[in-house]
Amino acid sequence: MPARRLPKTLAPWREVLASAERESWFPLIFDRSVPAEAEAMDELMNDGEVVYIHDMLEAQLKDLVRSRTPSKNYTDDEVAQEIERLLDGQTPQNYGRWAFYPWSRRMVHLLPPDSFTELRSDRNRNKITSEEQARLRKIKIALAGLSVGNAVAVTLALEGVFGELRLADFDTLDLSNMNRIRCAVHHLGLNKAIIAARQIFEQNPYANLVLFTDGVTPENIGEFIDGTGPGDRVDIVIDECDSIQIKLKLREEARARRLPVLMETSDRGMLDIERFDLEPDRPILHGLVGNVTSDQVNSLPPPARLGLILQIAGLHTISPRLAASLLELNLTLKGFSQLGSDVTLGGATTTTAVRRLALGMPLASGRVYIDVSGQLAEVTSPPLPDLSHPRRLREIGEVRELVQYAIMAPSHGNDQPWRFEYGDGVLRVFHDTERGGGGRDEIGRHWALVAIGGALANLQIAAGVKGREANIQLFPAKQDPSLVAEVRLGLRAGGPADDPLFEEIPRRNTNRGLGTRAHLSPVHVQALTAAARDSGAKLQLCTDRALLGELGQLIGEAERLRLLTPSLHGPTMRQIRWTEAEAHDTQDGIRVEALAVTPMDFAAFQLLRSTDVAKVLRDTNGGRLLMMSSVQALASSAAVGLLTIPGQSPTALVRGGQAMQQLWLTASALGVAIHPMNTLIDMFARVERFHGAGFDKREIQRFLEMRERFTRAFTVALADVEILLFRLSYADPAPLRTLRRPVDAVFSAPLPEKKSP
Ligand SMILES: Cc1cc2nc3c(=O)[nH]c(=O)nc-3n(C[C@H](O)[C@H](O)[C@H](O)COP(=O)(O)O)c2cc1C
Structure with missing residues (x-):
C-alpha cells in the first residue's frame, strides 16, 4: 500500500464514502463560495450521507473578534458589526468551510483555515509566540509507531507543533492496546495510523498528514523521510516503533541525512535524543547496540535480540519492573509492559522536545529521565509553616484569655x-502542689x-462563648496525678x-x-437545685429557722476548733492577709x-495570731466568742446549702468543683x-x-457527735x-474583692524554637 496522502481536490469524495467505515481517515472540506464544492456538498446532503450537522460558526466568529482585541470591551452590537466586516458580503452559510467526517457522518461548519488556525492556537500565546507558532507550522515530522506514538501525534497536533506529520504503523488496534492508547472502542480493528489521523483531524480538519499504513519498511523508508521530492524531507524523526530492525534503520537513514531522532520509552519517563543534525558521527543509540546494523538484526537469534532490546532500554537504567517484565516476555507476558500514564507523559515530553528542536532552543544528545513515579517517591515535605508567629501567638493569646477566666x-x-x-493544641491543667495539698x-x-473543678467550669463556659468547644479529659496520665485535666479546644458546632x-x-x-x-424565693430554690442537678450534683437546702440556729452552733464550733487546734491554727492564719500591702504582695x-x-471578730483574729493565746483557750475549752460570728451570720441568712456529688474519687471532687461553680454562678446571676x-x-x-489527722481522741468523738446533729439538717449518702457547705442570703455586695495571681504566673505556653531558614 503506497503512502496515503490528502487528495488535492474533492473529486474522489464518493470513493472515500464507499470505504468510510474502515479506510476513511481525512475529512472532506467544502468551500461553499466555490460553486462546484457547494454543489458537491448539497449532493452529499441530499443523498442522506450527513447524519449530524454542527454549525457553531457564529460563536467562532464572536470568539475570533474578541480574541483579536482582548483589551476592547465589545458590546453585542459592535461584535455583530465586526462579524459583518469579516463576512464581507458573504452569507454565513457560505462563509468558512464545511468539514465532513465520513467515519462519523458529521458535517461541521468552521472558520476558514487561516482564522481557524489563528484562533485555535490563540491561547498558546505567549508560551509560544505567534511568530514561533508560525515557525512550528513549517516543521515536517516523521513518526513511526502509533502506540506510544498516538500520544505523541495527538499532543503535537494539540499544540500545533507541525506543518506536516507522517504517521506510520502497520498494526491494528487490539483491546489489549487500550490500556495506553487513548482511543475508542469503535476503533478496535482499525489501523493505528488511521486512528491517530482521525483523532487529529477531529481536532483540526486542516491538518496535513501523510499515512503509511504498512508501517515503516525498508522499501518506503525513503519516502517516509524524504517525501515525494526536493524540499519534502522531514526535519525530525520520532521513533516509537517496536521493531529493532526498523529502529536501527530509522537512525541509519536519519543520521545519513543529518536529522535529529527522538524516542520516548514509556519507562521512567526516558526520552532519548540523538542530534545527528549537529553530530553526524554520533554512534547510533549512543553506542548502546555496538556495531550491529539494521540488516544484521533479523539474523540474530532471539536471545541476542532480547539482549539488544535490553541494551537499548538501558540495562542499568530501566525500572526494575520493566526489567522483570522483559524477562517474562512471551512467557507470561504477551508484550512490553506499558502504562497509560507513562505513554501520556511521553506525548508531553516528546512534543516539548520537538518544539525546542524546531525553535532552535538548546537540546543536547543524550537521555533524560522525567521519572514521575521516582520523583514522587522522593517528595520531601517542606518544613511545616512556622506557627510561632503570628498564628501561634494568636492561638496562645486566645487560650491565655480563657485561662484568665x-x-x-x-x-x-x-x-x-x-x-x-x-502546647501541641492541648491545655494541661495541673494541681500546683506547692500551693496546698x-x-x-x-x-x-x-x-x-x-x-480546679471550678476553674474548669469557668474555662468551659468562656470557651463556649468564644466559639470554642472545650473537650476535657480528667486525669489523663495515671503516672502523674498532678495532671488534673487535658483540655482540647476545638471549634464549637453552631x-x-x-x-x-x-x-x-x-x-x-x-x-x-x-x-x-x-x-429564699421558691424560684431561686428551683433554679439553684436545677443548676446542681444539671451538673450531676445534689443540692440540699435547709431553711428551717430552728435548724439554721443549730447549724450556726455546729459551724461556729468547727470554726472555734479550727482556730484553736495547733495543726490547723498555722494554716488558717497563713490564709489571712493582715494588710493591703501584704495582699498585693502575694x-x-x-x-x-x-x-x-464585726469589730469584735477583728479584735479576736488579731489576738489569736498568737499561738499562746490559742493554746490557753484550747486548754480551757474557751473561746466561745469565736463561734459568735457564725451563729450571727446564719441567723441573717435565708438558707444553708449542702452540695454533694456521687463518688469519692479525685474525679468526683473535680466534678463536684464544676458543679459548685455552676451553682455559684447561677446564684450570682440571681x-x-x-x-x-x-x-x-x-x-x-x-x-x-x-x-482524724490533727485531732485528739476527744475531739474526734466530738466531731462524731456533731455529725449526728448535722444529719438533722442534711442527709448524706455514704457513697x-x-x-x-454554705449559707445563702440576700445581702449587700461584698465590699472587698479577693485578688488573683496574674495569669502569666500560672500559665505557660512554650514557643517552639524558631528554625532558621
Ligand atoms: C472548697 C472551698 C471551700 C471554702 N471554704 C470557705 C470557708 O470555710 N469559709 C470562708 O469564709 N470561705 C470559704 N471559701 C471561699 C474562699 O475563701 C474564696 O472563694 C476565696 O477566698 C476567693 O474569693 P472569692 O470567692 O470572693 O473569689 C471556700 C471556697 C472553696 C472553693
Whole structure:
C-alpha cells in the first residue's frame, strides 16, 4: 500500500464514502463560495450521507473578534458589526468551510483555515509566540509507531507543533492496546495510523498528514523521510516503533541525512535524543547496540535480540519492573509492559522536545529521565509553616484569655492551687502542689481538686462563648496525678454560645456580709437545685429557722476548733492577709477584713495570731466568742446549702468543683449571696476520710457527735462526697474583692524554637 496522502481536490469524495467505515481517515472540506464544492456538498446532503450537522460558526466568529482585541470591551452590537466586516458580503452559510467526517457522518461548519488556525492556537500565546507558532507550522515530522506514538501525534497536533506529520504503523488496534492508547472502542480493528489521523483531524480538519499504513519498511523508508521530492524531507524523526530492525534503520537513514531522532520509552519517563543534525558521527543509540546494523538484526537469534532490546532500554537504567517484565516476555507476558500514564507523559515530553528542536532552543544528545513515579517517591515535605508567629501567638493569646477566666474561680483560702500549660493544641491543667495539698496533705489536695473543678467550669463556659468547644479529659496520665485535666479546644458546632453565666464569672464572689433574713424565693430554690442537678450534683437546702440556729452552733464550733487546734491554727492564719500591702504582695489569701465582719471578730483574729493565746483557750475549752460570728451570720441568712456529688474519687471532687461553680454562678446571676462555710465538712472529712489527722481522741468523738446533729439538717449518702457547705442570703455586695495571681504566673505556653531558614 503506497503512502496515503490528502487528495488535492474533492473529486474522489464518493470513493472515500464507499470505504468510510474502515479506510476513511481525512475529512472532506467544502468551500461553499466555490460553486462546484457547494454543489458537491448539497449532493452529499441530499443523498442522506450527513447524519449530524454542527454549525457553531457564529460563536467562532464572536470568539475570533474578541480574541483579536482582548483589551476592547465589545458590546453585542459592535461584535455583530465586526462579524459583518469579516463576512464581507458573504452569507454565513457560505462563509468558512464545511468539514465532513465520513467515519462519523458529521458535517461541521468552521472558520476558514487561516482564522481557524489563528484562533485555535490563540491561547498558546505567549508560551509560544505567534511568530514561533508560525515557525512550528513549517516543521515536517516523521513518526513511526502509533502506540506510544498516538500520544505523541495527538499532543503535537494539540499544540500545533507541525506543518506536516507522517504517521506510520502497520498494526491494528487490539483491546489489549487500550490500556495506553487513548482511543475508542469503535476503533478496535482499525489501523493505528488511521486512528491517530482521525483523532487529529477531529481536532483540526486542516491538518496535513501523510499515512503509511504498512508501517515503516525498508522499501518506503525513503519516502517516509524524504517525501515525494526536493524540499519534502522531514526535519525530525520520532521513533516509537517496536521493531529493532526498523529502529536501527530509522537512525541509519536519519543520521545519513543529518536529522535529529527522538524516542520516548514509556519507562521512567526516558526520552532519548540523538542530534545527528549537529553530530553526524554520533554512534547510533549512543553506542548502546555496538556495531550491529539494521540488516544484521533479523539474523540474530532471539536471545541476542532480547539482549539488544535490553541494551537499548538501558540495562542499568530501566525500572526494575520493566526489567522483570522483559524477562517474562512471551512467557507470561504477551508484550512490553506499558502504562497509560507513562505513554501520556511521553506525548508531553516528546512534543516539548520537538518544539525546542524546531525553535532552535538548546537540546543536547543524550537521555533524560522525567521519572514521575521516582520523583514522587522522593517528595520531601517542606518544613511545616512556622506557627510561632503570628498564628501561634494568636492561638496562645486566645487560650491565655480563657485561662484568665478559669482563675477567677474560688479556692479554699484563695490558695489558687493551679497551673496551666499549653502546647501541641492541648491545655494541661495541673494541681500546683506547692500551693496546698502537696505531699501528705490529703485534705489539702481534696479541696484543691474542688477548686480546679471550678476553674474548669469557668474555662468551659468562656470557651463556649468564644466559639470554642472545650473537650476535657480528667486525669489523663495515671503516672502523674498532678495532671488534673487535658483540655482540647476545638471549634464549637453552631458558633459562639450565648451563656448568661459567662458574665457572672468576674462578678461572682464570696459574700460574708450579714443578710436580710429574707426567705429564699421558691424560684431561686428551683433554679439553684436545677443548676446542681444539671451538673450531676445534689443540692440540699435547709431553711428551717430552728435548724439554721443549730447549724450556726455546729459551724461556729468547727470554726472555734479550727482556730484553736495547733495543726490547723498555722494554716488558717497563713490564709489571712493582715494588710493591703501584704495582699498585693502575694495576690492570694483572704484579707482579714473580709473574714472578720464585726469589730469584735477583728479584735479576736488579731489576738489569736498568737499561738499562746490559742493554746490557753484550747486548754480551757474557751473561746466561745469565736463561734459568735457564725451563729450571727446564719441567723441573717435565708438558707444553708449542702452540695454533694456521687463518688469519692479525685474525679468526683473535680466534678463536684464544676458543679459548685455552676451553682455559684447561677446564684450570682440571681442576686443570691453565697458564703461557703466549709470548716465543718472539712473536719468531718478529716475524721471520716483521713483518720482524724490533727485531732485528739476527744475531739474526734466530738466531731462524731456533731455529725449526728448535722444529719438533722442534711442527709448524706455514704457513697457521696460533700463539696460545699454554705449559707445563702440576700445581702449587700461584698465590699472587698479577693485578688488573683496574674495569669502569666500560672500559665505557660512554650514557643517552639524558631528554625532558621
Ligand atoms: C472548697 C472551698 C471551700 C471554702 N471554704 C470557705 C470557708 O470555710 N469559709 C470562708 O469564709 N470561705 C470559704 N471559701 C471561699 C474562699 O475563701 C474564696 O472563694 C476565696 O477566698 C476567693 O474569693 P472569692 O470567692 O470572693 O473569689 C471556700 C471556697 C472553696 C472553693
